[in-house]
Amino acid sequence: DAGITQSPRYKITETGRQVTLMCHQTWSHSYMFWYRQDLGHGLRLIYYSAAADITDKGEVPDGYVVSRSKTENFPLTLESATRSQTSVYFCASGRGGPYEQYFGPGTRLTVT
Amino acid sequence: AQSVTQLGSHVSVSEGALVLLRCNYSSSVPPYLFWYVQYPNQGLQLLLKYTTGATLVKGINGFEAEFKKSDTSFHLTKPSAHMSDAAEYFCAVSAQTSYDKVIFGPGTSLSVIP
Numbered sequence: 001d002a003g004i005t006q007s008p009r010y011k012i013t014e015t016g017r018q019v020t021l022m023c024h025q026t027w028s029h030s031y032m033f034w035y036r037q038d039l040g041h042g043l044r045l046i047y048y049s050a051a052a053d054i055t056d057k058g059e060v061p062d063g064y065v066v067s068r069s070k071t072e073n074f075p076l077t078l079e080s081a082t083r084s085q086t087s088v089y090f091c092a093s094g095r096g097g098p099y100e101q102y103f104g105p106g107t108r109l110t111v112t
Numbered sequence: 113a114q115s116v117t118q119l120g121s122h123v124s125v126s127e128g129a130l131v132l133l134r135c136n137y138s139s140s141v142p143p144y145l146f147w148y149v150q151y152p153n154q155g156l157q158l159l160l161k162y163t164t165g166a167t168l169v170k171g172i173n174g175f176e177a178e179f180k181k182s183d184t185s186f187h188l189t190k191p192s193a194h195m196s197d198a199a200e201y202f203c204a205v206s207a208q209t210s211y212d213k214v215i216f217g218p219g220t221s222l223s224v225i226p
Contacts, residue, residue: 035216042202042218043156058213090155097206098144098163101214103155 003027006091006104014112019078021107023091031096032074034058034066036087037106043090049074050096081111114139116205116217124223131175131190133220135203138184145186146204146214147177156202162186173197198224 004025013019025032034046035058045058047066055066063085065077074093078085088108094101119134137143144163148156160171167179173196177188186203203217 033214040218043216045213048213092155098161100146100158100161101156103148103157105155106153 004091004093004102004104006089006107008107009105010108012110012112013081015081015083017081019081019109021076021078021089021091021109023074023076023104025072025074025091025093025102027093027102028071029093029095029102030071031094031101032068033092033094033101034064034074034076035090035092036060036085037090038087046076046089078109081109083111085109086111114143114205114207114215116203116215118201118203118217118220120220121218122221122223124225125193126225127195128192131188131193131197131222133188133201133203133222135177135186135188135217136184137186137203137205139205139207141207143205143207145177145179146206147171147175147186147188148202148204148216150200150202150219152199159188159201193222193224195224195226198222 007022033048035043044060049055049068052071090106091104092101115138117136146161147159150156162179170176175190200219202219204214206214
């Protein structure tokens with residue numbers, strides 16, 4: 001399928017578990033982003049990547065790890081999930097600069 | 113540092129009435145400005161953007177926005193609200209000199225009353 005996809009769409013996990021959220025885009029966009037969306041906070045950038053093997057921290061990176069070995073994939077890992085990481089996570093891709101970002105459908109993560 | 117404020121976390125309008133969603137930004141360098149819309153249980157999609165040139169920009173679904181440097185605003189308008197416009201709207205800014213990051217505002221939830 002063309003576009004940007006995220007998996008899983010819904011995930012329930014326990015405190016302390018490792019969780020990986022997947023993101024895949026088919027446009028060969030150089031930039032990819034991970035955001036979390038929480039009520040009252042809007043969208044906050046967790047990590048972003050300008051190209052394969054280049055990643056950088058956003059506003060709220062603590063507790064998260066990313067990698068980008070291939071242009072099309074940008075997984076986000078919660079190394080030891082905490083309840084404060086309960087959120088909706090959005091992946092996005094784009095060409096940077098004045099170009100728009102294209103968002104995936106989101107992953108709703110609940111940490112119990 | 114860049115920032116975005118959106119006045120009013122929730123706006124209600126009657127069907128057929130004017131929609132006005134406010135956005136103010138701060139940026140030390142010329143910005144790129146965006147409005148995104150999020151429908152329930154979906155990701156964000158671009159409504160319109162300002163990069164350079166004409167300060168009045170038109171987007172999808174009859175929306176438009178005007179970049180006003182004098183009061184650092186980028187308000188979103190639509191002459192006549194439709195029920196399908198009910199959604200969350202986000203204003204966003206990125207700096208032309210550091211376009212890696214886009215800063216999103218907190219969002220405004222638009223309700224349309226029949």
